[in-house]
Amino acid sequence: STDPVEVRKFGYDLSVRLTTWGVTAFLVGEYTDEEIKHQPIFAIADGIIRLQNQPLGLHFQRYLDVLKLRGENYFTGLHPFEISETGIEVYPRIKMLKNLWMKTQVSQEKLSTGIPELDRMLDGGLQHSTATMVAGGAGTGKTLMGLHFIVAGILKGEPGVIVTFQENPQQLKAIAMSLGWDLEAMEKQGMLVHMYDSPVELQPDIHAAKVKAVVERVKARRIMLDSLKDIEIATPNKVRYKDYIYSLVNQLKLQGVTTIVTNEIGELFGPFQLSEYGVSFVVDNVILLRYVELSGRIGRAINIMKVRGAPHSKEIRFFEITSDGISINEVIEAQTGVLTGMPVFNNNYFNNNGFKELLNQSRNIMEILQGVEEMDINELANRTGFSPQELIHELENLKQQGMVITWESQNTTYYKSTI
Ligand SMILES: Nc1ncnc2c1ncn2[C@@H]1O[C@H](COP(=O)(O)OP(=O)(O)O)[C@@H](O)[C@H]1O
Ligand SMILES: [Mg+2]
Structure with missing residues (x-):
């Protein structure tokens, strides 16, 4: 039927019957993304799993994603899967590890x-x-x-x-x-x-x-x-x-x-x-x-x-x-x-070991600051492995060169890269 009211009635009727029969039903169909948004059957379903193909290099990669799972928590996003003689193998999308x-x-x-x-x-x-x-x-x-x-x-x-x-x-x-x-x-x-x-x-x-x-x-x-x-x-x-x-x-x-x-x-x-x-x-x-x-x-x-x-x-x-x-x-x-x-050879510079030190540390700090909005000294210490005392010295130098700016908020000093 193409009449949306009739389709909706049918879908509702089907879901009520399936529930009373006590079965877990898998309904399979081919739909476009537009149809998934608008067709009433998707409003009635308890869960929706979408399978799709996307180009990857010279071939297509299959992906699975869960659009809905009533009353359950689920892992969103596109999870690649493969089909072989042994069936379907899903590789859950890699996600950021916490703690x-x-x-x-x-x-x-x-x-x-x-x-x-x-x-x-x-x-x-x-x-x-x-x-x-x-x-x-x-x-x-x-x-x-x-x-x-x-x-x-x-x-x-x-x-x-x-x-x-x-x-x-x-x-x-x-x-x-x-x-x-x-x-x-x-x-x-x-x-x-x-x-x-x-x-x-x-x-x-x-x-x-x-x-x-x-x-x-x-x-x-x-x-x-x-x-x-x-x-x-x-x-x-x-x-x-x-x-x-x-x-x-x-x-x-x-x-x-x-x-x-x-x-x-x-x-x-x-x-x-x-x-x-x-x-x-x-x-x-x-x-x-x-x-x-x-x-x-x-x-x-x-x-x-x-x-x-x-x-x-x-x-x-x-x-x-x-x-x-x-x-x-x-x-x-x-x-x-x-x-x-x-x-460039320069013996005066060479005798000044501190300069070499500064070069490496400063690079390290700038590299990290460029990857974030801003950062406080403890976080920076964690990331670099340098002590806060060492860092303050370096950050002062970088500030004087105009590469870093600072501000205070709630008793914490934040550092931000200007380049
Ligand atoms: N058995 C060998 N004897 C001498 N030099 C070698 C030998 N094997 C590799 N090399 C040198 O190692 C270099 C390649 O190193 P490689 O680790 O592959 O470089 P990268 O991975 O940085 O591109 C080549 O320039 C080659 O000259
Ligand atoms: Mg190589």
Whole structure:
């Protein structure tokens, strides 16, 4: 019937009968979004589950969402699902985890990065259950650094997971083999799982669920995600991308895994761009790899940008990649400009250690402030791992440079980035 009154009567009649019969009924139909809004049957139904298809890369992704569930709480939003021989599998949309700080186990254990000199720069290694971003231009050695970390764990009996979007299993095995690491043998021993996905067809919720399952299955202690840039490209919605990375990293922390994520930054030389580190607030530690030109020679440089709640080296050092992997060499004894790729030597500056310190801390603070409306000193201390006393000193400097403004409200001082 096309008569709305008659359809409504029929629907009402049907629902009354079904209720008196004591059955739980599933009514199935094909409707447009407009029809769902206006057709009376949807007003009568106790629950509405909508299934739909949306383009994702070169194929379509199925999604399920609950539009209504009378008298019950439900998880809103689009949840991807897949249909296979075993039926329907739903991957609930990844969501922000609350009260994370209470749930993560605080452990002072440090994990070796597999690069002895880097461990020393990190005051012993990477703290257990933390996340570290290795950021750098193409070819700087990010993937190799991640491999060092994973292999170091496996050699100590700690299972690892590698997630890549660029190198497929054959390519990664060949790269590792050129450094003397037999990934295939490690996989056969059940110590390593390599998950390779094309970024073109990445569905973040499904991906996160699969990563979680693999980590549980192999009881992984270490994971490398290579790289965030690929996930970013695959997730055009920027807010969604940040939420996703935040949720994934925190999920891994709750699982007790120590994480290295790589992130490709655009410029190889040239000035440092804070915006490139858009998601670095999510991670605890940031290691920066760069090309530098010194005395007409191009080399690679490494420095540790931040380590949450622990001391670390502030040095900028040369490093090399050989068939033995990454080896860290001498300190670059230039004072300014190393991170821009064009170091300037200045002994007066160099003798003033405080300046280097300020450079790193200020960056760290500005990076965090740029990601929020405003922040008070305690929150800032939490985020940076610096004490409020240290921060006040830095913030005063930044204020004088016009990069930060402050105001008071209810006995609290708030800081806001002006750039
Ligand atoms: N066995 C090896 N011996 C010497 N250099 C190597 C070896 N394997 C890789 N490299 C160097 O490492 C670099 C690539 O590092 P990689 O970690 O893939 O960079 P990224 O992930 O930052 O793009 C290449 O420039 C290559 O020259
Ligand atoms: Mg790489």
